Amino acid sequence: MLQRLALALGLLLLGPALALAHGPTPQRADETLVIAAPPEAVWAVLSRFGGIGEWHPLVKKVEATGGDAAGAERVLTLEKGEVKEGLDEADPAAHRLSYRLLTENAEAIPVSFYTQTIEVKPDGAGSEVSWGARFYRADTTNEPPEDRNDAAAIAAMTDFIQQGLKGLQAKVTAK
Amino acid sequence: MSALPRLALPRVARVRKAKAGLALARLAFALLALGPLAASKPARADTPAPLVAVVSQKAAQLSLVDIEAREVRAVIGLAAVPAGLAASADGASVYVTHPDLSLVSRVDLASRTVSATFKVGLEPFGIAVSADGRHLLVSDWSADALIRLDASTGAETGRVAIGHAPAGLVVDEKAGLAYVADRESNQVSVVRLADMVRIATVPTGRAPFALALSPGGERLYVANVQSGDLSVIETGTTPREIARLKIGLMPYGVAVTPDGRTVLVSNQQSGKLAIVDAQTLTLAPAQPRLGTFPEGITVVSPTRAAAVDWADDEVVVIDIEARTILGRVKVGTSPRNLVALPGVR
Numbered sequence: 001m002l003q004r005l006a007l008a009l010g011l012l013l014l015g016p017a018l019a020l021a022h023g024p025t026p027q028r029a030d031e032t033l034v035i036a037a038p039p040e041a042v043w044a045v046l047s048r049f050g051g052i053g054e055w056h057p058l059v060k061k062v063e064a065t066g067g068d069a070a071g072a073e074r075v076l077t078l079e080k081g082e083v084k085e086g087l088d089e090a091d092p093a094a095h096r097l098s099y100r101l102l103t104e105n106a107e108a109i110p111v112s113f114y115t116q117t118i119e120v121k122p123d124g125a126g127s128e129v130s131w132g133a134r135f136y137r138a139d140t141t142n143e144p145p146e147d148r149n150d151a152a153a154i155a156a157m158t159d160f161i162q163q164g165l166k167g168l169q170a171k172v173t174a175k
Numbered sequence: 176m177s178a179l180p181r182l183a184l185p186r187v188a189r190v191r192k193a194k195a196g197l198a199l200a201r202l203a204f205a206l207l208a209l210g211p212l213a214a215s216k217p218a219r220a221d222t223p224a225p226l227v228a229v230v231s232q233k234a235a236q237l238s239l240v241d242i243e244a245r246e247v248r249a250v251i252g253l254a255a256v257p258a259g260l261a262a263s264a265d266g267a268s269v270y271v272t273h274p275d276l277s278l279v280s281r282v283d284l285a286s287r288t289v290s291a292t293f294k295v296g297l298e299p300f301g302i303a304v305s306a307d308g309r310h311l312l313v314s315d316w317s318a319d320a321l322i323r324l325d326a327s328t329g330a331e332t333g334r335v336a337i338g339h340a341p342a343g344l345v346v347d348e349k350a351g352l353a354y355v356a357d358r359e360s361n362q363v364s365v366v367r368l369a370d371m372v373r374i375a376t377v378p379t380g381r382a383p384f385a386l387a388l389s390p391g392g393e394r395l396y397v398a399n400v401q402s403g404d405l406s407v408i409e410t411g412t413t414p415r416e417i418a419r420l421k422i423g424l425m426p427y428g429v430a431v432t433p434d435g436r437t438v439l440v441s442n443q444q445s446g447k448l449a450i451v452d453a454q455t456l457t458l459a460p461a462q463p464r465l466g467t468f469p470e471g472i473t474v475v476s477p478t479r480a481a482a483v484d485w486a487d488d489e490v491v492v493i494d495i496e497a498r499t500i501l502g503r504v505k506v507g508t509s510p511r512n513l514v515a516l517p518g519v520r
Contacts, residue, residue: 024274024316025258030486088444089445098424132467134486142298142317
């Protein structure tokens with residue numbers, strides 16, 4: 001008991017030093033949407049890493065550096081704060097984009113880390129866009145509060161992806 | 176996820192005080208949660224691969240998979256959120272960690288039932304079994320410790336403080352050492368098992384997670400998730416990193432072939448298998464696609480390896496020689512890790 005308490009206190013003291021620490025149990029969210037436009041047209045919008053603010057309804061502002069190649073970074077301003085993301089892979093042949101969270105902000109989105117991958121595949125004359133995320137809850141202890149547990153993380157990521165897909169669809173199909 | 180029905184859990188063994196002076200038996204070859212299976216007596220190339228045990232996080236299952244026939248032979252229900260696993264050298268038991276429940280389960284392979292559960296630490300993650308089956312080693316992700324347990328009772332018999340968020344661990348039985356990947360400390364801790372003392376730390380790339388020993392124990396390969404590279408550590412009296420090579424996006428699993436010549440790495444974010452020549456430390460240009468989010472990888476026989484794809488719920492069967500994917504086997508949702516079961520067909 002005392003040992004546990006001591007450990008818990010130790011962890012609390014160490015807390016601030018642990019940048020981007022996450023827990024041992026990942027979660028996932030995956031959504032797909034068929035968009036009535038060819039993959040090249042979807043990719044043209046999606047592949048501009050700094051352009052997400054033009055189509056994602058939850059992104060208020062973007063500050064991007066490094067262009068559209070691996071290593072690029074962007075700071076997204078969401079309703080309740082900023083998160084920073086880094087581009088890991090942009091594959092124009094596969095129409096596949098993969099990026100990760102660099103600076104977390106549980107107020108803005110209740111996760112402690114994520115990677116997201118978006119892939120565009122042909123679907124008849126249109127495209128099927130798959131958007132998947134792998135992430136960890138914001139509070140990685142075994143007694144997380146309700147707004148920082150697995151369910152909160154899954155709900156927030158699912159909503160972010162669903163709204164993103166709809167926003168992407170609206171942007172790509174707008175005349 | 177956190178609301179687990181109590182009745183799903185078999186009775187919990189009470190943790191007792193460590194008995195002083197308990198002689199630590201020689202520990203088994205690495206059967207580790209995240210590492211490779213170093214078979215102490217590799218099967219000959221013409222012998223069929225043993226069964227593979229797979230933990231599925233979301234399905235809360237242990238599946239026993241025949242990778243040659245590409246069939247699931249048995250499914251055993253577990254408590255929630257299984258993560259790491261290790262098999263006893265005699266093939267009688269598999270031990271599974273449940274970090275979210277502070278729990279370790281023992282699965283009896285003869286009866287294919289959960290025969291015991293033990294409360295262990297805060298977030299038990301990586302696990303290994305001693306060669307004689309009497310001791311377990313467990314890394315505790317949030318207590319920053321390596322814990323030794325009596326395998327029959329679950330009683331804690333030793334503990335040593337290591338770095339932050341210890342994940343994968345491997346044991347070199349001959350040397351009497353455990354190597355633990357301290358994920359948030361960007362280092363490997365080297366622990367002497369006789370007295371559970373940390374004797375060295377070795378800096379690595381960012382976020383080391385899985386590790387694997389060469390068959391002779393002279394080299395340790397560490398997959399660094401965040402920096403996307405592989406640390407090559409020379410063990411011995413003063414362990415040190417001799418090379419760090421770019422390997423791909425988010426390497427989450429690493430395994431060494433029984434001849435020590437090839438290192439296999441599963442890159443989670445790119446979904447690919449990276450193949451490294453252990454002599455030249457160069458990366459093969461061809462990278463077969465494992466799946467969407469591959470995690471654990473293990474060598475099953477001299478000719479076969481297998482990985483799990485956490486997103487597509489598959490075990491992926493790999494031909495080591497041909498460097499190709501031979502097939503896939505569906506298992507329960509979100510498989511995270513796997514281990515070969517020595518001698519179990």
